[in-house]
Amino acid sequence: MSHSHKADANHEANNAAVMAEIKKVTILLSVLTIVELILGFWMIGISSAALRLAIKGVIIILMMSKAFYIVAYFMHLKHEVKNMIMTIIVPLSLFVWFIAAFLWDGSSFKNLRNTYNPYFKEQATIKVEKKEAEHEAVKHEAVKHKSGAGEVKKKPADEKYY
C-alpha cells in the first residue's frame, strides 16, 4: 500500500489490494467478536473459577488482537514510517506497568482488608435479599445461607442501596 498523500498513479493499481485488506480485516474483527461472544455465553454456566479465569484470559487475548487490527489496518499505523510507529507504541508501553502495578495494588488492598478488617470480610459472607423479594425475606431466611458462611442477616428495609 502506498502513502495516502503521495498523489500518484499507483493508487489505481493498489485499489484492489486496499479493498481486499479492508474486507479481510472486517471479517477478522467480526469473527473475533463472535468468538468473544460465544466464550461470554459459555462462561455464564461455568462455576469453576480456574476455567473462568482461563476463558477470561482468552477473551483478553482476543480483545488485544482486535485492538491490533483496528490500529494497524483501520488506523493505518502498520503502513506508516517506523519512527512514527515507535513514537506511538513506545509511550503506550507504560500501560504494562500501569496495569500490573494497579491491579496488584487493588488485590493487595483486598487481602489487607480481609486480614485486618473483620467487618469488610464479614460483609462478603452475608447474603441479602433481592429488592423484588424483600417481603419474602423472613420466610426464606433459613434456606438461603451458604454452607459455613456464618449467620444470615436480613437486608435492612430502610436501606435502599448499598
Next chain:
Amino acid sequence: MSTTTTASPNEAKLWGGGKSPFNLEYGKVMMWYFLMSDAFTFGAFLISYGTVRFSTNGWPDSNEVFRSFPFAPEGVHAPLVFVSIMTFILIVSSVTMVLAVHAGHNMDKKGVVRNMILTIIGGIAFLSCQAWEWNHLFHEGAWWGANPFLNADGTASSTNFTNFFFTITGFHGFHVFSGVLINIIMLIMTLLDKFEQRGHYLMIEKAGLYWHFVDLVWVFVFTIFYLL
C-alpha cells in the same frame, strides 16, 4: 512490514529538513498524539475500575445487569444480546469510515459522501442504543451513587459498579457524540467541495483516525464491562 522504503535510508538526510521524517501530514501526527493521550485517559478509567474490582470481595454479575433489550418482555434474561448489536454497529461504522477514507484517496467525492452518511448513521444508532440502555438501567434504580444489583454471590454490593459503568460508558458515549459531530462537519465540508478545492481529503483521514479510536475504546469497554 512498514514502508520504510519511502523514507530515505540516509538518516541524516531524513532529519536534515526539507522533508517530513514521519512521512505524515502535521495534522495527522498531532491527531495521533491526541489519541495517545486520550488512550491514557481511558486507560486510567479502566485501570481504576480494575483496581477497585480487584480490591473488593464481590462484584455484580454483568449477565444479570445487562440482560434486557428494547421491546423485550418483562423479566427477560438475554445477556450479551443487546451489547453485541451495539458492538457490531460500531464495527460496521468503522468499516464505512475506512471506505470513506479510501474513497478520499481516490478523490471520489460521491464515495466519500455515501460512506460518511453511513458512518454517521452508525454513530447515531450506537448512541441511540446507549441512550436506551442508560434509560433502562436508570429505571431499574441504577445511577451514579445507586446500585440496585447485588453481587454475583448474593452479598450486598457497593455503588462502585454503577459509578464506573456510567462514568466510563458516558465518557465513551461523549466521544462517540463528538465523533458524530465531527463526521457531520466533514460531510458538510465534502458537500461544499472544500476538499475538492484543496486537492486532498486529509481531513477525512483525521476524522477517520478519531472515529476508529472511538471504536477501539469500545472494544476495551465492551470486553471489560460485559464479558469479564
